[in-house]
Amino acid sequence: MIKYIAKKLFYAIVTIWIVVSATFFMMQAIPGDPLMNEKRVVPEIKENLRKYYGLDKPLHEQYFIYLKNLATGKMGMSFQYKNRTVNEIIANGFPISASLGMRAMIVGIIAGLLLGVVAALNHNRGWDRFSIFVAIIGVSIPGFVIAALLQWVFGVKLRWLPVAQWKSFAHTIMPTFALSLGLIANLARFMRSSMLDVIGQDYIKTAKAKGLSPFEIVWRHQIRNAILPVITILGPWIAVIITGTFVIETVFAIPGLGKFYVQSINMQDYTLITGITAFFGSILVIMNMLVDIAYGIIDPRIRISKRSS
Amino acid sequence: MEMKYLMFYLDRWKTNSKKNKGGNVVSKKRLLSIVAVMLAFAMILTACSPGQPAASDQTEGAEQTVGTVQDEQVLRLSLFQEPGTLDWQRSDSNIEIYILSWIMEGLTRYKHGEIIPGLAEKWDISEDGKTYTFHLRDAKWTDGQPVTAEDFKYGWLRALNPEDPMSYAYFLYDIVGAKEYNTGEGAAEDVAIKVIDDKTLEVTLKNPVAYFDYLVSFSTYYPTRKDIVEKYGNKFNAEAQNFVTCGPFKVETWEHEAEMTFVKNPDYWNASEIKLEKIIGPFISDNQTEFNMYEAEELDMTIALNADQKAAMTKGEVKNFNDGSVWFFDFNVNHPVLKNVNIRRALTYGVDRESFIKNVSKRPWIPALSYVQPDIIPDVNTDKTFREVGGDYFKDNDVETAKKLLEQGMKELGLTQLPKLKFMCNDTAEGQLYAQAFQEMWKKNLGIEVELEPVPSAVRIDRQQNHDFDISYAGWGPDYPDPMTDLDLYTSWSGNNDPGYNNPEYDDLIVRAQNETDRVKRFELLHQAEAMLMRDLPIGPLYFRYTDYAEREYVKNVYRKGVGVEIDVVYAYIEGKNK
Numbered sequence: 001m002i003k004y005i006a007k008k009l010f011y012a013i014v015t016i017w018i019v020v021s022a023t024f025f026m027m028q029a030i031p032g033d034p035l036m037n038e039k040r041v042v043p044e045i046k047e048n049l050r051k052y053y054g055l056d057k058p059l060h061e062q063y064f065i066y067l068k069n070l071a072t073g074k075m076g077m078s079f080q081y082k083n084r085t086v087n088e089i090i091a092n093g094f095p096i097s098a099s100l101g102m103r104a105m106i107v108g109i110i111a112g113l114l115l116g117v118v119a120a121l122n123h124n125r126g127w128d129r130f131s132i133f134v135a136i137i138g139v140s141i142p143g144f145v146i147a148a149l150l151q152w153v154f155g156v157k158l159r160w161l162p163v164a165q166w167k168s169f170a171h172t173i174m175p176t177f178a179l180s181l182g183l184i185a186n187l188a189r190f191m192r193s194s195m196l197d198v199i200g201q202d203y204i205k206t207a208k209a210k211g212l213s214p215f216e217i218v219w220r221h222q223i224r225n226a227i228l229p230v231i232t233i234l235g236p237w238i239a240v241i242i243t244g245t246f247v248i249e250t251v252f253a254i255p256g257l258g259k260f261y262v263q264s265i266n267m268q269d270y271t272l273i274t275g276i277t278a279f280f281g282s283i284l285v286i287m288n289m290l291v292d293i294a295y296g297i298i299d300p301r302i303r304i305s306k307r308s309s
Numbered sequence: 310m311e312m313k314y315l316m317f318y319l320d321r322w323k324t325n326s327k328k329n330k331g332g333n334v335v336s337k338k339r340l341l342s343i344v345a346v347m348l349a350f351a352m353i354l355t356a357c358s359p360g361q362p363a364a365s366d367q368t369e370g371a372e373q374t375v376g377t378v379q380d381e382q383v384l385r386l387s388l389f390q391e392p393g394t395l396d397w398q399r400s401d402s403n404i405e406i407y408i409l410s411w412i413m414e415g416l417t418r419y420k421h422g423e424i425i426p427g428l429a430e431k432w433d434i435s436e437d438g439k440t441y442t443f444h445l446r447d448a449k450w451t452d453g454q455p456v457t458a459e460d461f462k463y464g465w466l467r468a469l470n471p472e473d474p475m476s477y478a479y480f481l482y483d484i485v486g487a488k489e490y491n492t493g494e495g496a497a498e499d500v501a502i503k504v505i506d507d508k509t510l511e512v513t514l515k516n517p518v519a520y521f522d523y524l525v526s527f528s529t530y531y532p533t534r535k536d537i538v539e540k541y542g543n544k545f546n547a548e549a550q551n552f553v554t555c556g557p558f559k560v561e562t563w564e565h566e567a568e569m570t571f572v573k574n575p576d577y578w579n580a581s582e583i584k585l586e587k588i589i590g591p592f593i594s595d596n597q598t599e600f601n602m603y604e605a606e607e608l609d610m611t612i613a614l615n616a617d618q619k620a621a622m623t624k625g626e627v628k629n630f631n632d633g634s635v636w637f638f639d640f641n642v643n644h645p646v647l648k649n650v651n652i653r654r655a656l657t658y659g660v661d662r663e664s665f666i667k668n669v670s671k672r673p674w675i676p677a678l679s680y681v682q683p684d685i686i687p688d689v690n691t692d693k694t695f696r697e698v699g700g701d702y703f704k705d706n707d708v709e710t711a712k713k714l715l716e717q718g719m720k721e722l723g724l725t726q727l728p729k730l731k732f733m734c735n736d737t738a739e740g741q742l743y744a745q746a747f748q749e750m751w752k753k754n755l756g757i758e759v760e761l762e763p764v765p766s767a768v769r770i771d772r773q774q775n776h777d778f779d780i781s782y783a784g785w786g787p788d789y790p791d792p793m794t795d796l797d798l799y800t801s802w803s804g805n806n807d808p809g810y811n812n813p814e815y816d817d818l819i820v821r822a823q824n825e826t827d828r829v830k831r832f833e834l835l836h837q838a839e840a841m842l843m844r845d846l847p848i849g850p851l852y853f854r855y856t857d858y859a860e861r862e863y864v865k866n867v868y869r870k871g872v873g874v875e876i877d878v879v880y881a882y883i884e885g886k887n888k
Contacts, residue, residue, distance in 0.1 A: 032767040041476045042804060044492040048474035082394035083547035084565070092565050148597065156604045163602045165591055166567065253593045255566030268767060 008292060012285040019281040020070065020274060024063055027265070027273050034079035034268045053079070066274065075275035080267045086275035090257065094279075096166060097249070097256035101242045103176040108183030108241075113230070115184065116191025117223060120199065131188050138185020147178040147251040164253040175252040179245065183237055190233060194226040201225075235291035242283065380887050381586065384864065384878060385608045387599045388590035391566050395546045397528040398468040401476045403875055409528045410874040411571060411588065413556040416443050416461070416510075416525040419873040420880065422685070422790070424522050428456055428532065428555070428578075429510075438517025438826040443525075445508045448578045450555050456532055458510040462502045464533030466490075469500065480529045480788075483518045517826045519689075520791035526873065527789070557583045557879045566592060584882035600859075609864050609883075612876075614857040616671045625861040629673045631684045632786070632856045633871020635795070637677070638747075638849035639773060639781040639807045646728060647779060650845055651718030656757070656780070657849030658703055659711030660750045666852060669746045673857055676705050677850035680839055681792045685872045689828045695792050699836055702843035708754045715755055729760055733772065734782040736763035744782055747851075773807040783807065783848075787872045792835045793822065799842060810847035861886075 035041065035049050050056045054065065069076060075086035119131035137146075154174060155163035162171050198204065199222060207217050245258035257276070264272035392405040397413060400406060410419070418427035426432075430446040448456040465484075468475050469491040482488045484502065489495025501513035514521065524530065537553045538545050546552055549563040557579070558571040571588040574580065593599040593608075600618045602608045603625075610625075611618075619627055638656065640647045647653060662676035675683070678701035688695040704710075719727065734744035741763050751757040759780065764772070772778050785805075787794040797803060800819050801811040818838040825831040842848075860867065863886040868877040 030767070031765075032771040035476070036767055036770060042479040042482075044488075045474055045476060045478055048471050048491075048493075049476060052474050077543075080393050081391070082399055083396060083543060083545070089565075151598070151601050156601050159605060163605045163607055164593065164598045250595050251598055253567075253591060253595065253598055255564065255592075259594070266767075 005293065008289045012282075012289055015285050016278060016281050020067075020278045021063070023274050023277040024066060025059075027268070027270060028059060030265075030268060032268055034270050036268065070274075070278060075278070076271035078269055078272045080264070080269040080272065086271050089260070089272065090275065090279055093255060093257035093260070096254060097242065097245050097258060100166075100172070100175055100179060100245060100248070100254060100256060101238075103172060104179035104183065104241050105238065107176055108180035108187065108237075109234070111180070112184040112187025113191050113227070115188035116230075117195060117218075117226075119188065119192045120195030120222075120226075121218065123196065123199075128192075131192065135185040135189045138181040138183075139189075141181075142247075143178055143182065144247040144251060146181055147175070147248055150174045150178055151251065164251070166252070166254045166256075171252075175248050175254060178251075179241060179248050183241065186233070186237070187230065190230050191226060194229055195222060198222050198226045235287065238287055242280075380883070382584055382883055383587045383589060384585055384610075384867075384881055384883065385589045385591075386610050386876070386878070387593040387602070387608060387612055388569060389612055390592050390594045395552075395560075397531045397546070398464060398477075398533065399475050400528055406528050407874050407876050408569070408590075409531070410877070411556060411558045411879060412552065412554045412560055412574075413528065413531050414448075415527065415530045415532075416445075417522050418526050419877060421868040421877065422870045422873065424526060424873075427526065429525075432522075438519075439514045441512045441514070441521060442505070443510045443512070445510065446578055448555055449576050450534065450553050451559055451574060451576065452553050453576075454534070455507070456555050457507045458504040459507070460532035460534055461510050461530075462504050463535045463538075464531055465502055466497050466500060467533055467538070468529050469497075475529070477529045480524060480527055483514045483516065483521065483524070485513045485515055516823045518823075519828060519831060520789050520793065523789040523791065523873070558585075558588060561587075568592060582880065584880070585878065588878060603859055610860040610867065611858050614859050618859075619857055622859055625859050625864075627857055628860055628869075629855045629857045630869040631682065631871050632854050632875070633682060633685055634784045634786040634854045635677055635680060635682055636782070636784040636851045636854060637680075638851065639778070639783040640847055640849065641776055641778055641780070642808050642810055642847050643776065644730075644779050646722065646724075646730065649718045649722050651714040651721065652727075653846045653849065654703075655711040655715035655718060655755060656751065657711075657846050658707040658714065659754045659757075660747050660851075661706035661754075662852055663705055665743075665746050665750075669743060670852075673855045674852045675855070677852050678703055678705060680842055680848070680850055681795050682787060682853055682871075685787065685870055686790050686792055686795075688832055690832050695832075695835075698832075699839055702840065706754075711755055715757070727757055729758055731762050731779040732759045732782070733762040733764060733769055733778045733780065735766050735769060737766075740766075740782065747782075774804075776807065776809050781807065784854075790872045792832075792839070793819075796835060796838050796842070797823075799847060808847035810842075810845065812841070812845060815841050815845075 033050075033055065034053075035046060035055075041049065047056075054062060057065075066076070073087070075090075078084055078086055078089060081089060115131040115134060119128040122128050151163055151174060154161045161173055162168075165171055166175075204217065204221055207221050212220075245254075245256055246261055247258075248254070249256045249258040260272060260276050263269075264276055388408065389404055392400070392408055393402060394400050395405060395409060395412075397409050400409060414427045416427055416429035416432070417424050419425075426446075428445055428448050429443040432441055432443045434441055443458075443461075445456065445458060450456060465481055467473075468478050468481055469487055471491055471493045478491045479488075482491070484500060486495050486500040490497055490500050503511040503513075505511055518524070532555070534553055537551075541547070541551050544551055549560050549569075552560045554560070554574070555577070557574055557577050559574045561570040561572045563569045568589070568591040570590065573583055573586050577583065591602075591608075593602065596613060596615065597618075599608065599611050600614070600622075603611050604621075604623060606624070614622070614627060640653045640656070642648055642653075662678075666672065666674045666676065679696065679699055681695050681699065683694060683696035686695045687693075688698045691698060719725070732744055732748060734740045741761065744761055744763070748759050748761055751759055762778075769781065769783075773781050773783060785795065785798065797819055798805045799808070799810045800806065800816050801813075802816075815838060818834050818841065822831050822834040822838065825834060843850075858869070863883050865882050865884050867881045869875060870877070
């Protein structure tokens, strides 16, 4: 197992290095530079600024300086936020994005699984149709439309919830719901079909014949068995939710990290682009690694097949 | 398993709502009803399912309308986005500059678009117009220290320090020795800023700069405390608690990326004129979110308003202001075809600005038949603006003249057919839509085919600077309310001369205006310069841009103008909010 983790870790580092290097050289290919401004800076001042930021050095030298700093955890000063380091920007924004992501995950998992279970138990009846509606909405309407609609109805028209910002619990309700809707929809669909599969199995008949109460049948036999394949789709969803917050964060003016994806590239903020990429790259790689390892622990079949191979 | 999560989550609700007692406390019961209604709402969306149990909850929820302050002097407006820096010598963007104008003050300051004495009580100008002696008033920093002439000298030299370059350092280049020091060819000691005593500052300029009293109101010229800069280093003005300022308001809180708040500075020398007690400025970058917050009474005004929002608005009133920008075609005058002035004239005269504004942009803009902006730039000789004195230089949609000029231009070039010209524009939806409108007009009115070249804005700026274009869709905004801010762009040595216009006569007019101490003569020269520019048309003016915005009726005295301080809230107050 240790050897397996070490191997995974090595690949993870190589992956991050490739991502960072590719980003570093690709962003240099965009015309212009971070010092660009609609109002031209006097050429002499621009020259001084380039020197100050080390942009006058040959590209490979800049690259090695950057890698060296990155290895010690320093991602440099942002160009756009002249008094803040990239580390500070990430430390400020990520907890908020992560909090939103976690809330959406929790709501999404609970609501999605419940809807799926209820739908399967009421196959072809009202609740089943309701959960199919939710699934269709969640899958087909993009997050920003939902977000804008929620904001208009609950924030402006009904005035039940604050329109935007991230201050109290009330502020978190709409963004959490908007972000989790896609997950709810997907999980509900998946759980429903998984449950329907299980319901038809012979061991359910056996359980009934044994005289177990309906609750016990649902809880111990149906849900437990149906949920395993569902868990496997959660891995990619964590990534989607943590990285997919750009739109929701913008619509609800949440001070998270999402907006920097787009903004840093528009502003050509070199250090912020590479910093954000390295950070999210690492998160994704680590998530995948954890999911791989978790599979190994949860599912004995995978563990055994890995050993034998 | 799910139940455990649910309980955990309910616990979080409890602690969270306790924490936020002052804000929007949401009871568990109401929360559940909200969740239920959200689900119901999802169904209503598809309009497939009949009556929902939401109706009974609605009356309960409606009472929760956010309670606002009772006649308090609090103004809430969006600050659009986190400022890149509030280090005033380093800052170079609009939003930074207007936030800084609330918390700081220069020797002079803008009040409703006019310049008034700020930290300088009065100033003397020498006969030749080159030496300014500023007499400072008794003013205090927020830590109780007096504002001294030394603070100004330190701040100005800091802006010029070549070791720690600041992009707006060139704002000080009119001072003797400033450019030399900033470009490494001179020393700090040779910059002609002299501290006579604690309260007297003397500055010597290279030329008599008629608008120097405007320049010294600008953030690059703010006084700066050496001890504070040295104490905080790179964190100078980076956090709320680091600020030591001397303006009408002080920074109270700064939650990065989320919100800034400001409170009145009781020690400001003119505090009795400041009525607002607090400014709350969340960073709302999404225009629709800002509008929704305004409609939900979470904001008292908006930064801007688009046509749809204008139609949907239910509160307050729509106002508009000249955002200061003039938009035009940049013609590359070194292009084999566009070097001909008659072709440039044909392209400029042959488009219908009126119709473009009415049918395409649908904004409160006005056609530009000249170059220097209306409204914001006074003509010192009269009580009129520079624009009113100068008037228009050509007619809008003058297709007849344009056709003749095109024919004449082609004859001069010896062409029977124009080669296809390229028209560079921004690749945004709006940028392409606008450019297409003019492309269509050229084709219909003059039979000229141009090819659109949509590029990202950074690429457009880069290529304009390198004169790598045929025609480009460009704009310019003024730095100070004097025509020089527009006209010196087209001198042969200007870094912003994108068309590559090079006319010694024009250069001469600008230099003479720069050295002219007689204000009447100076403005005559500036009008001549504009006339020459409108004769040669290295740029083809299109429109002057105005911006709509919404403001509640109880907000008084907020002043907006596209030059100096774009949002001037310093003298604002709230009246009649709780009628």
